[in-house]
Amino acid sequence: MAGAVATTRRLWSQLRLPHGVRSAVALLLVAVTLGVWLWQVRPFDSRHGFGVDAPSAGIGAARAPLGAPPSMPGGQGGYTFMRMQGNGADPVAYDPCRPIHFVTSSVGLPDGGDALVREAVAAMSEASGLRFVDDGLTDEAPTPERDPFQPDRYGDRWAPVYIAFATPQQIPRLAGATVGLGGSTPRAAADGVLVYVTGSVWLDVAAMDDLLAAGRRDSARAVVEHEIGHVLGLDHVSDATQLMSETGGSGAGPADGDRRGLAILGRGVCRPDL
Numbered sequence: 001m002a003g004a005v006a007t008t009r010r011l012w013s014q015l016r017l018p019h020g021v022r023s024a025v026a027l028l029l030v031a032v033t034l035g036v037w038l039w040q041v042r043p044f045d046s047r048h049g050f051g052v053d054a055p056s057a058g059i060g061a062a063r064a065p066l067g068a069p070p071s072m073p074g075g076q077g078g079y080t081f082m083r084m085q086g087n088g089a090d091p092v093a094y095d096p097c098r099p100i101h102f103v104t105s106s107v108g109l110p111d112g113g114d115a116l117v118r119e120a121v122a123a124m125s126e127a128s129g130l131r132f133v134d135d136g137l138t139d140e141a142p143t144p145e146r147d148p149f150q151p152d153r154y155g156d157r158w159a160p161v162y163i164a165f166a167t168p169q170q171i172p173r174l175a176g177a178t179v180g181l182g183g184s185t186p187r188a189a190a191d192g193v194l195v196y197v198t199g200s201v202w203l204d205v206a207a208m209d210d211l212l213a214a215g216r217r218d219s220a221r222a223v224v225e226h227e228i229g230h231v232l233g234l235d236h237v238s239d240a241t242q243l244m245s246e247t248g249g250s251g252a253g254p255a256d257g258d259r260r261g262l263a264i265l266g267r268g269v270c271r272p273d274l
């Protein structure tokens with residue numbers, strides 16, 4: 001190290017530069033060195049703060065859950081979860097201390113499509129106790145691999161949940177009889193607990209248009225509710241009376257089993273460190 005400094009000194013004194021230029025170069029070297037040192041010892045976890053793949057931690061987080069999940073309803077019907085924590089006992093869920101922001105794609109949106117989305121969101125918010133915030137329409141195009149952090153479009157926060165009426169050309173998994181798809185992206189806190197940070201709902205635009213044209217608005221809304229159920233963390237059940245059956249239930253909103261699952265998902269942990 002000392003040898004390297006001495007060599008640098010010798011080279012430095014041999015440089016024939018005007019004094020002002022040498023001072024400016026010296027200042028620049030000090031600034032770059034200090035910058036590299038600060039970058040190496042930055043006091044934040046690499047996934048947060050200075051990270052490029054995550055927003056600052058705790059954006060929009062309150063100190064307590066924003067809503068109250070309903071008490072567990074009685075009645076018939078079960079539920080399953082999309083993903084469990086490492087302990088095998090608790091499901092992966094959203095942080096109840098911050099609202100779930102959502103946007104609706106303006107591309108391919110049928111007449112009344114945004115109202116349908118808002119009604120479905122309201123039903124699933126009521127059943128889970130999770131607070132949703134409507135961030136309006138977006139021109140973000142549907143892609144199967146959506147970036148959960150898009151600071152240029154949405155700023156320093158996790159991208160809002162994205163709801164789109166899309167085609168199988170845009171989302172290949174919508175091909176065939178599939179009317180909708182939904183799911184969320186988890187992130188791990190430092191202690192390994194997983195928390196959903198954003199999600200997507202893709203609705204087959206042709207199938208949804210057909211339902212609406214046939215006057216089957218309840219069925220169309222049930223499709224959106226079912227996919228939001230996946231976003232919140234519910235998986236399929238074999239009981240056809242439940243919203244989370246593969247056939248999408250009766251069209252009367254979440255049933256008792258769905259509601260029990262949603263009430264559990266509304267009791268996730270608050271993680272301001274994400």
Ligand SMILES: [Zn+2]
Pocket residue numbers: 226230236246
């Ligand atoms: Zn499904």
